[in-house]
Amino acid sequence: MAATLAARDRRFGQLMAAPGLAALLLVIVFPILFTLYTSAFDFTLINPRHDTFVGLDHYARAFGLAEFGNALRVTLWFVVAVVVLEFAVGFLVALMLNAVERGKAVYYAILLCPLLINPVVVGLIWRMFLHPELGIANYVLGLVGLGPVNWLGDPTNAFWTLVAVDIWHQVSFMIVLLLAGLASLPKEPYEAARMEGAGTLACFWHVTLPLMRPVILVTLLIRLIFAVRTYDLVYIMTRGGPGQATDLVSYFIYRQAFVGLNIGQASALAVLLLLIVLVLTAWLYRHMRSLV
């Protein structure tokens, strides 16, 4: 009797999960498989048919594309910069906010504002702020005798300007996630540590960090994956320039698909990017778990 009940429960569970799984199959698995399939054909929007099989040609060509190599390099630096900086800033702010007793809602509301703005709007606003001649950023710097800064017209500056705007936009995501983690930590280990005479720093290193590891892992992973996908900011603010300083890989793939109309080649690049992100994610996941 008990077995049939369990079996029935299982069947019911499968039934309930089926629509969700079907939806995932449809919107995630199918497009990925279709991308894989398309990447092996000379499929362009001018001739949108799977009629010329090219095998792995698109993959081979991808490695010969100097622009793709550059885009991967720029993306790597960009991802490392935004994830590390946002994590550092985010964790610091989260720790400070965790100690706040009153008015937390107000801080939350202020912090969440940038996150609510569409990235395209963020890009447009900052382009205006950072106009070297007419923008407010250089005007304010001028009032205190600094500048003018060439925010987007110089390759190095443009890269770091992009990183800074991304931090402005996305750091609250880190804060909110880490803060939720901090708020859910048990009080007992801290009390025990205090009893043993641990100071604030020791508490942080030996209690907070180990307890927070799962949250930190998830936060970093999500942010990393999002950062690899960054496209809107570049599109609005720099178009990959000046030179090739901000040519992120998502924007490069977009150009292959919608400017070059070469969907086959773009699909191959997208598959490569997916593989890179998967490997990176797996490595980070294992590495963080082994740190126990």
Place this chain on the structure above:
Amino acid sequence: MRKLLLGTTILGLGFGAAEAQTLNILMESVPDTRFVEELLPEFEEATGIDVELEVVNYAEMHTKLVPQLVSPTGSYDVIVVDFYWVGEFAKAGWLQPLDERIAADGFDTSVYFDSLQDLVGQVDGEQLMLPFYNYAMGLTYRRDLLEDPAEQAAFKEKYGIELRVPETWDEYLQQVEFFTRDTDGDGNNDFFGVVNQGLRPDPIAMEWSNYLFANGGRFHDENWQPMLDSAEAVAAVEDYKRNLEEFGPLGAASFGFDEAFNVAAQGKAYSYLTYNMFRTAYDDPSQSAVVDMVEIVAVPNGGLNGAWGWAIPNSSPDPDAAWTFLQWVESPEIAKKRALLGGSPTRSDVFADEEVLATYPYYPALENLLATSHNFPVFTYTPQFVEVLGRELSLAVTGEKTAEEAMQTANAELEALLKQDGKL
């Protein structure tokens, strides 16, 4: 006109009784679109066809159009086509030839400028589009400064020639140098001889094309053999870089046309080489501090031509109504009304119209822009070539490549794209 009315009456009989027809058109948010929008009630009244304009930014247009064009039935009855998509759209066979309709209704296409017919009218002898408006580039400059006797005397003393509307490229470059100044003595220039639009890909590629022509260079010869590794092309890159670095505002390497225009419109630059539609905007006090101080002239040796064309896509749900609209919007009456609102004409009869000339005394200068302009290479992979050119120019401007290196790469990639297209 009678035929048009007759046609619309028949249409009205056919469909009017059932429900109102609606035409969907995708357009770019530019002044000329606004002028069409203002006149739409006349069309709706005359034909009973409702028009829904979907107006988006340039950056979104191509991405929005292509999926609609690929599918058998799209959502747009009429589209507008930028000249550098023409090769691609024609190759893909996305546009309906208009020749039969033109012949049947006696629509006169001989009034269009030849250079515009080449650019956004005919492809290989087939009329795929009607030229909508032109955005040939011209040199906008501060007339008030040019005509200032004190400036004229100082210029003559420095260069030994008169300060006048530039007729040669070297003369213009000297004026750019001459007008670049540090007016408040803080060691930084704050008035600039020129403002450039150095953003990748199309702003820099389009603007630099003028420098190429001005230096006597060309993109390719009559047989499509690329010519970007020529000494003229390299000199054009060097001119561009010097103007941007030494005589332009900080950050011009990242300016799109709106940012560059704002610098010029705020009275911070002597000149800006730009699309002719901005000539009208300089006289609009809501966006300009230099009303009545700016004039436009053709770039020495002729600048870059540019235009949009009307087209009926193969995926158009209602091509007959679309053609009715095209005949209306490109009729002499409506083309003239659009010009009177400030539009950039494509028809010679509009340029010759007395009322238009009385309203806009600078239209002969615009006509001259068109007459002397050169076309950008139009082939299947033009958008990709714009990307390549934009990237290489930007690399040269930021000093990551020399002018020679950049032009050699651009030349090689242009050649590869032309081969891919079967032009070579």
